[in-house]
Amino acid sequence: MSTLTIRLPNDQHERLKALAAARGTSLNKLFEELSTKALTEFDAETRFRLRAANGDRARGLEILEKLDSIHSKRG
Numbered sequence: 001m002s003t004l005t006i007r008l009p010n011d012q013h014e015r016l017k018a019l020a021a022a023r024g025t026s027l028n029k030l031f032e033e034l035s036t037k038a039l040t041e042f043d044a045e046t047r048f049r050l051r052a053a054n055g056d057r058a059r060g061l062e063i064l065e066k067l068d069s070i071h072s073k074r075g
Contacts, residue, residue, distance in 0.1 A: 016030065
């Protein structure tokens, strides 16, 4: 496991400590969770962009329209 030192404004540090306390976790665990979420989102976007680059544009737009239609009915 690695150690990482980051610089944050004092008010942001205090707010993050409060968030960790509200979640009943340590500041270290909070950063681990936040970094995992960020990496998961990055990986998903990367996979999506690779598939989009190799995919059928018309079919992709068709799927997005279908999803939008479903979402607007639930809205």
